[in-house]
Amino acid sequence: MRARLVIAIAGLIVGTALLSAQARRTLDIYVVDVEGGNATLFVPPSGESVLIDAGNGGPQAARDAARIFDATRDAGLTQIDHYITTHWHGDHFGGLADLAKLIPIKAYYDHGPTVQPQPAATEFLDTIYPALTAQAKRTIVKPGDRIAVKGLDWRIFASGGQVIQSSLPGGGGRNPFCAAFKPQDPDPTENAQSVGSLITFGKFRVVHPGDLTWNKEGELMCPSNRLGTADLLIVGHHGQSISNSEVMVHALRPRVEIINNGTRKGGQPEAMRILMSSPGLEDVWQMHFSLLSGQEYTVPGMFIANGIDQQPDVMPIGAWTAPPQGQQAPPAPVHNGKAYWFKLSAQQDGTLTVTNTRNNFTKTYRPVNLSTN
Numbered sequence: 001m002r003a004r005l006v007i008a009i010a011g012l013i014v015g016t017a018l019l020s021a022q023a024r025r026t027l028d029i030y031v032v033d034v035e036g037g038n039a040t041l042f043v044p045p046s047g048e049s050v051l052i053d054a055g056n057g058g059p060q061a062a063r064d065a066a067r068i069f070d071a072t073r074d075a076g077l078t079q080i081d082h083y084i085t086t087h088w089h090g091d092h093f094g095g096l097a098d099l100a101k102l103i104p105i106k107a108y109y110d111h112g113p114t115v116q117p118q119p120a121a122t123e124f125l126d127t128i129y130p131a132l133t134a135q136a137k138r139t140i141v142k143p144g145d146r147i148a149v150k151g152l153d154w155r156i157f158a159s160g161g162q163v164i165q166s167s168l169p170g171g172g173g174r175n176p177f178c179a180a181f182k183p184q185d186p187d188p189t190e191n192a193q194s195v196g197s198l199i200t201f202g203k204f205r206v207v208h209p210g211d212l213t214w215n216k217e218g219e220l221m222c223p224s225n226r227l228g229t230a231d232l233l234i235v236g237h238h239g240q241s242i243s244n245s246e247v248m249v250h251a252l253r254p255r256v257e258i259i260n261n262g263t264r265k266g267g268q269p270e271a272m273r274i275l276m277s278s279p280g281l282e283d284v285w286q287m288h289f290s291l292l293s294g295q296e297y298t299v300p301g302m303f304i305a306n307g308i309d310q311q312p313d314v315m316p317i318g319a320w321t322a323p324p325q326g327q328q329a330p331p332a333p334v335h336n337g338k339a340y341w342f343k344l345s346a347q348q349d350g351t352l353t354v355t356n357t358r359n360n361f362t363k364t365y366r367p368v369n370l371s372t373n
């Protein structure tokens, strides 16, 4: 009797899993809170999944890996089919080894060796990464490469400090923002090596530039806009102002921007001015309230997935002054409590629904007919 019940329940679970796989019609995207790092999971209707980055390393590695694993469980995944490391900074690759212990990863993609050897990255690349990729497939991607994902068109537009030289489908027009583009100081770091992806699902288009910095955005987007427009921009470099130039953000004309910022990383006024003045923009969603935004430069709280641990009695209007470029902000308090992700569901016609899992605030963006704008 009891065995029959167990079999019946097991059958029900398998049946439900099959049903949800068959019924999936949307491209679901999870932007996971890794406290100012990156972890973005893509699950198309085929169930063939892609994860970009694995959050922080060091003492936060297990925490961030567990948060990403929760998202894979929510999506009903039993493996990660494709995993991309945008670049060898600890807030992007740090949680990878811990994550690989929780869920199998079938194929790895990256830009090649680090240009910025630091102890953590060097140790990871010399010993840990070879062991992980020994049981899987590793591909060093170049601009123009495609990653074969059933149901998605996945294009690499930047990698290893290089950008595509010819336009991708939908791109190629003159970029009017180039005339006013002013380069910043050259960026010799891993950020400029980031792997950038343009992902297309029917008419729905997403740009994920990793931490690509300002001057690379100029190389990519000028004189012609090689990417075209995007419905969704996973905002580059956590919403910092050494990325997110007008030639990139404004030319892409995203309807929705999601910033994977931390409480003290990203979201400073100069970046927010550009992000929030982007033509055609409907909303910005922030992973955290950022002290660097203050109330003056932030979005309404309902669009913010996570707060700050030490909530002040009165929210200052002005933004905190960010430390000078190249200097570290004072370390943020470690947040090991409940973290909320953004869950996005895109349809082939370009419709996008974003849900803030903290407050269940949800909003649907219908496709825009640009010719009537």
Ligand SMILES: [Zn+2]
Pocket (backbone or CB within 6 Å): 036, 037, 038, 089, 091, 092, 211, 237, 238
């Ligand atoms: Zn980063």
